[in-house]
Amino acid sequence: MRxxxxxxxxxxxxxxxxxxxxxxxxxxxxxxxxxxxxSSTACVIVLNKETSSIYAANIGDSGFVIxxxxxxxxxxxxxxxxxxxxFQLSLPPPGHSGHVLSDSPESADTSSFGVxxxxxxxxxxxxxxxxxxxxxxxxxxRKVEGExxxxxxxxxxxxxxxxxxxxxxxxxxxxxxxxxARENGIDAIGGKPDDITVLLATVAI
Numbered sequence: 227m228r229x230x231x232x233x234x235x236x237x238x239x240x241x242x243x244x245x246x247x248x249x250x251x252x253x254x255x256x257x258x259x260x261x262x263x264x265s266s267t268a269c270v271i272v273l274n275k276e277t278s279s280i281y282a283a284n285i286g287d288s289g290f291v292i293x294x295x296x297x298x299x300x301x302x303x304x305x306x307x308x309x310x311x312x313f314q315l316s317l318p319p320p321g322h323s324g325h326v327l328s329d330s331p332e333s334a335d336t337s338s339f340g341v342x343x344x345x346x347x348x349x350x351x352x353x354x355x356x357x358x359x360x361x362x363x364x365x366x367x368r369k370v371e372g373e374x375x376x377x378x379x380x381x382x383x384x385x386x387x388x389x390x391x392x393x394x395x396x397x398x399x400x401x402x403x404x405x406x407a408r409e410n411g412i413d414a415i416g417g418k419p420d421d422i423t424v425l426l427a428t429v430a431i
């Protein structure tokens with residue numbers, strides 16, 4: 227993401243092609259042979275104020291939701307090879323590339339959507355979506371529809387993150403992850419402890 231940020235600040239990206247930005251960042255890391263090992267899902271959104279549209283690229287089970295007037299009007303599609311195994315970009319150790327699950331940035335799910343002034347956009351990792359039901363997310367997001375005060379927006383983002391963390395460790399809660407597990411024939415209940423990252427923004431056009 228730091229590489230994406232640098233490419234954007236240099237103007238080396240096409241606003242309507244966030245998948246291209248993701249790919250350039252990923253391949254730059256490969257070419258530089260930086261000692262970074264591991265894997266990650268990724269989600270990039272670009273807001274084009276001239277066309278009042280967002281352009282998104284998503285790999286894996288991180289993602290985004292857009293709320294307008296208290297309703298979810300658009301969201302990303304989750305990418306999984308099979309249950310609990312999301313698509314991911316990876317930089318495997320030398321000699322282990324054939325043993326590590328790795329997807330290309332070109333496999334990103336892309337979408338575009340027309341946004342309106344005041345829409346609320348939530349970007350988050352699966353630690354949020356696996357633990358917090360949609361109705362709870364929407365209830366919090368409605369509090370900042372049309373809001374311009376960054377302190378208030380950050381407060382709601384913090385609330386969502388704390389909610390996700392609390393539910394992740396609730397062994398009696400029927401979380402979205404547990405519901406999905408049962409749909410896949412796995413008897414499960416409770417939250418799913420996982421990475422929790424939240425970014426919340428309102429559209430100002």
